[in-house]
Amino acid sequence: MKTTDLFLSTLNRRRLLKAGVAAAGVAAFPAPFIRPSWAAEGPIKIGMVIPFTGSTGAYGPEMEKAAKLAVDTINKSGGLLGGRMIELYIEDSESNPTAGAAATKKLLEVNDVNCIIGYWGSPIAMASKQLLIDAKKVMMISCAANAVTEQDHGGLIWRFQAKSTQWGPVGGKISLQRGHKKISVLAQQNPFIGSMIDPFVAEVEKGGGVIVDNLSYLPEQPSYRAEVEKIFGAEPDAVFIPALLTDFVSIMKEVYRGGFTSKVCSLSIAADANGRFLESVGPEVAEGIDHYQPAPPLKSPVYKKFVKDMGEPEDTVFLFAGNAFDQVWTAALAIEKAGTDESAVWTKSVPEIANPPGALVSDGVEALKMLRAGEKIAYVGAGADCDFDSQGDQLNRHFLHRVIKDGKNEFVQTLS
């Protein structure tokens, strides 16, 4: 007996019903594959790798908050590409390159994200970038080491930070302007700071200054007395101390205790750190310290609104939070402009929405409306002007120079 005969001969109501349901199921199943556009209409997924634990764990939370702020604003205003929402997936880099790369892989493979932003810390970005290039996904970094964008990356990497080599000369200019001639360097040993020392030295020597001592130290030491006495004992006019918050606090306490008189110039991520430096050492120790960092557009209404939304005092000068905020917005605008969430495609639109010519616009929601109306825009973010060169590095990073007087940060100038 053939199978069809068997089937027909035993056909009854139940079998018919089952067969019908099965047929309907089979018919319904391949629908998403026949119409691939269905699959593309889910949320737009953005990944973020930032440190919450380990030695740089303190910098993650403000970046998370800023990125969520941007995502919420976009979703409330109706999403992208005709109503698709953004979903943000955040992973901890543990301040460790291996863990950061594993987190990157997880976001790419498991969460199937469209691009990954964040990347505080150059070694983590260095260990992860090949994964993103292989997957042809966009990477937006907040770290400074030149090496991350140096080799060819197919236009997939965008840096939301001044390069290390841009930081150095600014410190040199500040010291020379202050009339200092004999200058020493006491620098933390990490890739970001390491590559700003040579440009600093070159700038000082070009301006007729002399480098007395140039010393690197390892962070997380119990005491910096030996380093401080060696550098300050030679009584230079000024000491350039590019550091991070915790070691700078210890160093300055040591300098105060030793009664040294040389002037100090540092980075705002150490000597301000959103007020945490002054909280830790008090006004006497901090008096007269010059410090600088890449400046956000302080006077723009969007920056003021951003600081308010972040819940911080008006005069806060964010560095990393503003950059994270810009990363989300730049990705969103480029996706809207390109009309697709295909990473390899919309990465080409990044300069189109960020660089001039085009109407300068700093309100993201406004920028989205203008894009939809077919206008040309040049987005200005809460962290920077957001203009890029062909290597993916940010152009026109201005630096904000401030000095600590009577326990307060006073504006000195904007340098570039």
Add this chain to the structure above:
Amino acid sequence: MIGYLTTIMTLVSIAVLIAMALNVQWGMCGMVNFGLSGFVALGAYTTAILMLNGTGVFMAVAAAIVICSVMGALLSLISLRLSDDYLAIVTLGFGEVIRLITLNEDWLTGGALGLPGIPRPLVDYIGTDHYEKFYLAVCVLVVLLIFIGLELATRAPFGRALRAIRDDEVVAASLGKNVLLMRVKAFAIGGGITGIAGSLQAFQFSYIDPSQFSAIMTVYAFMAVIAGGRGSHSGLILGACSIMVLLEATRFLKDVVNILDNSQIAAIRLILIGGGLILLLIYRPQGLIREYRATAPAAPKNVPHDRKE
């Protein structure tokens, strides 16, 4: 998902190799090595520097193995008159020396920036699409070969002698075993294995920098060996896998639980791992799998009852 699992499995393989090296030195021979991360860094940098200067893969890896073995042997010789705790401090110092060299000798190691662009072996033949799977296969094969080698060594007279030295060196010496030579051998073998692990690590991301070889690498190796059962090679594979699964699986926690923010989740991840290890040590102090022991034949059955007591 498959690509993610491939990466994780590759990382597990490298962690297993490091744990195996520790198991030879500490698990079998009783010599604590807190400088493991230094050995791995030495292997990784040797391979990377040679590869970047155009040496072939096999030469580069072989050089890493030889250099790490020799360093291991020398280190155990230096500690000729030092036992237990003192040796631990010497190895700790060695790890720190290597770290400082990698950080400071910019001309050789690239300093804090590290060495980017390490060529991946055979990438031109395999292609980038399937390279990760190929690389995992290579790692697993290496683990398997070393595992078999170590299992054979454990069951051989060499393994018994090592355990004897670990349990009581005076007794071992009085039985005519050359304690010093055995220790040097154990340290050299362990060193060679870390050299391979370092090479694999260098190829994995085609980038190395000093922060990849932090003390946490040594801690994970100790965790794997302790959790797996000191002296047991199959145990430490299980131990390394469970630690990695714990570490990575907790990443998925926040995709499911939505109450806590990321910095809280990040802290809880580490608490969970610590808690897991403490529970394991309370309820299974001997580890997951007991080390290999040749068991004596059962007592003859026809012995009169009173003589059995």
